[in-house]
Amino acid sequence: MAGKEIIYIYHNTIDALGDKQATESKVFEACETAISELTGIVKIIVNDLSGINIFITADHGFLYTYHPLAESQKISRQTFDGEVYELGRRYALVSPQTTAEYLLPVKTEWEVGGVPMKGYAPQDTVRIKVQGGGENYVHGGISLQEMVVPVIVYKGMRSGYKQYVEVQNPGRIHPQGLYDGR
Structure with missing residues (x-):
């Protein structure tokens, strides 16, 4: 993949299970699996391939009734x-x-x-x-759930990049509303 400007990865876990009657009840498990697998793919792109611009999207949403x-x-x-x-x-x-x-x-x-x-x-x-x-x-x-196409933009920048911003956990808020800085 060296020297490539765009790498396209097609992931079909959710539809593969949802579109079949025998497995459609496992669609939310498929959503969790997809998130886990896509997270792993992003880590490989950032850590092993030095990728910095990652776009994650979907071709459609879906409706599910229990x-x-x-x-x-x-x-x-x-x-x-x-x-x-x-x-x-x-x-x-x-x-x-x-x-x-x-x-x-x-x-x-x-x-x-x-x-x-x-x-x-x-x-x-x-x-x-x-x-x-x-x-x-x-x-x-044509429902909102079926038509909205989410887009996640991930910028994998290391500390040496010009636009790098240190990300910190926001800390904890006590029940009294006081921030303790952890």
Whole structure:
């Protein structure tokens, strides 16, 4: 990796477990594993490769529900009045003339293979009924949890760098509100 300006590492632990019905209940364990593994990777980049600029991000968030959804939280294919091209638990791609009650229209001004499309997405934790299991862990919708992409910027600077700032623990606050400097 010597001489490289950018090194890209793809990490898929969370989706690998969350996207399968048999393992979707382990998604929070996968989150802990991912944090631990990414921390280890950052240490290798800083200590062994002398990396100083590290960006950690995600391609999407997700929704997770511990309990099975009630039927009132599921929308069937019959909700759509018109042609449905593609249906997922958190999105629908349909013809421009298609309508759907209880779903949010997603403005799209594009075509796929010359075919104009319109999108719909459920609100809150509602899912669109599709074949197969795995409704607890979902992504691909328009909720804040699914769309916000976190970015962590890590600057690995040693004490000899011009912009280096010594980092110290903030100390402890006593119940009386007094700072003891430790």
